[in-house]
Amino acid sequence: MVGIFWLLPDLSDLFYVDKTDIAFAQKYDDWLLSQEDHSNVWEKLKQNGYLHYLPKRYRDEYWKLPRGRVSYNIVLGKYYVYHGDWFLIKHAKIIEKKFELPVNHIVYEEDEHYSNTISC
8 A cells, every 4th residue: 555644743643544555556657656645635634624633733734743655666666654753663563554564565764854743
């Protein structure tokens, strides 16, 4: 599976996941990606009221929660999990389970794009 995710403000678990089987993923060069992005999914979550589960200070912008993306590199045969500076080993297990990732074919890579969060 590929896709995007957010963690809860306290980093205890996933808040929301949007995932796609790689058979239906969008091909971009050597990559298979989710067709969704954080901004568009966040707007959908706002519209359907899902964000009311969050404390108010996190609701207005998608980048205020810890977030990341799972992509698949076709050439290397590996899943890449892009995450921010908040990432801990316990998050790897949560993400691996939710995205059904094969443990020996995952690369975890910090990306400053996913570090724009506000403190809890």
